[in-house]
Amino acid sequence: MNKREFLTAGAVLGAASVFPMTSLAQSKLKINNLDKTVDSSGKYILPELPYAYNALEPHIDEQTMKLHHDIHHAGYVKGLNTATDKIQEAINNNDFAIIKHWERELAFHGGGHFLHSIFWNVMGPKQGNRSTDLNKYINKSFGSFDGFVKLFAAASGAVEGSGWGIMSYEPVADKLIVMQAERQGNLTQWVTIPILPVDVWEHAYYLKYQNKRGDYIKAFMNVINWEYVSEQFDKTLALYK
Numbered sequence: 001m002n003k004r005e006f007l008t009a010g011a012v013l014g015a016a017s018v019f020p021m022t023s024l025a026q027s028k029l030k031i032n033n034l035d036k037t038v039d040s041s042g043k044y045i046l047p048e049l050p051y052a053y054n055a056l057e058p059h060i061d062e063q064t065m066k067l068h069h070d071i072h073h074a075g076y077v078k079g080l081n082t083a084t085d086k087i088q089e090a091i092n093n094n095d096f097a098i099i100k101h102w103e104r105e106l107a108f109h110g111g112g113h114f115l116h117s118i119f120w121n122v123m124g125p126k127q128g129n130r131s132t133d134l135n136k137y138i139n140k141s142f143g144s145f146d147g148f149v150k151l152f153a154a155a156s157g158a159v160e161g162s163g164w165g166i167m168s169y170e171p172v173a174d175k176l177i178v179m180q181a182e183r184q185g186n187l188t189q190w191v192t193i194p195i196l197p198v199d200v201w202e203h204a205y206y207l208k209y210q211n212k213r214g215d216y217i218k219a220f221m222n223v224i225n226w227e228y229v230s231e232q233f234d235k236t237l238a239l240y241k
């Protein structure tokens, strides 16, 4: 570890010990009330519905809301906490034999927990008006509100099997997009922000490493620019300030 790496690691560890990540994140995740989805110890919790079970009648019935929130969503919270514990156990025991299973569980239940938490909030007994900015972005991204409605309905209706239709902000082209998420998001949790991706498609390593993906991942770990990653991480944290 060189001096820069030491300082970076120290800064991260120092910050973590003074402000545990969970409470740091919790204080900032006000968007969609996501601060209500985790407690101060970092354990995920079921947020209360922001209205009564029957508040969306007759469009969405009381019985469906009860089952959906109290049984299905609660199940994702439980599954996410279990996956989180099991992954910690794997680290503690240095035993990653079934890590694929727990990573799938982490994504499936995490996707379920976060998407449902957002889903409850985007519905309500009152509809209100769209803001000037939202209208502007809908027009810029989909041509018109009607264009958005048609795309959103078509894409959501065409999800293969179980899943979601999601309108998201895409910050690179600064626009809104609609995407499908099969199941709860196919191995992602949707609220996460990429910090350190590694491409494990064969085209990324096959010429040099052939079928030895593990060797390529070890090599990748040697070329990470931690200074850059740290800067991007700091910027990401600042998004929630």
Ligand code: MN3
Binding pocket: 068, 072, 116
């Ligand atoms: Mn559901």
